[in-house]
Amino acid sequence: MSLVGNIVLIGPMGAGKTTLGTKLAQHFAVGFIDLDEEIEKRAGVDIPFIFETEGEKGFREREKLVLHEILERPEKSVIATGGGCVLDPENRKALMCERLVVHVDVSLRVQQQRLKNDKRRPILQVNDLRQKLESLREERHEIYCQTADQRVVTDDGNIRRLIMEIEAMLE
Ligand code: S3P
DSSP states (O other): OOOOOOOOOOOTTTOOOHHHHHHHHHHHHHHHEEHHHHHHHHHHSSSHHHHHHHHHHHHHHHHHHHHHHHHTTTSOOEEETTGGGGGGGHHHHHTTTEEEEEEEEOHHHHHHHHHHHHOGGGGGGOHHHHHHHHHHHHHHHHHHHHOEEEEEOOOOOOHHHHHHHHHHHOO
């Protein structure tokens, strides 16, 4: 099946958007774009450094600019966004114009397991990871649901099944 528009992955940290996105792009033989990676490339520094020097606000401004630039590209791609990308209403509006927006979700238990040793995500460098993940979920889950066309859950890590599910969504 050839892609007639972008597939965008949204959802919480640790859900596996980048892993799934890479495989999906291979499956459809299109490019894969990771929004966080594009922000880092453009800035020439990593995300922790951006948060350190410009705060979350600076990061969100960069995220918004790069997202809109990516969505204007003519070629069709699979795009993985960062977990907080949907917080901005204009970002949500732009994403909802794309061919397919998939909410890539994970249970709190598996998410905590995957992220327990994470050092690269500034907003997770807290004493109580579980509590932070819970409050982010409370704040963001509904937004993901409202922005996405469909939802998948990655707990079992079965990428083949997820690709088949997403392919069926396009039929
Ligand atoms: C963030 C998620 C991260 C990254 C940044 C902030 C968030 O992306 O954009 O650390 O606010 O949820 P991933 O969802 O790819 O980890």
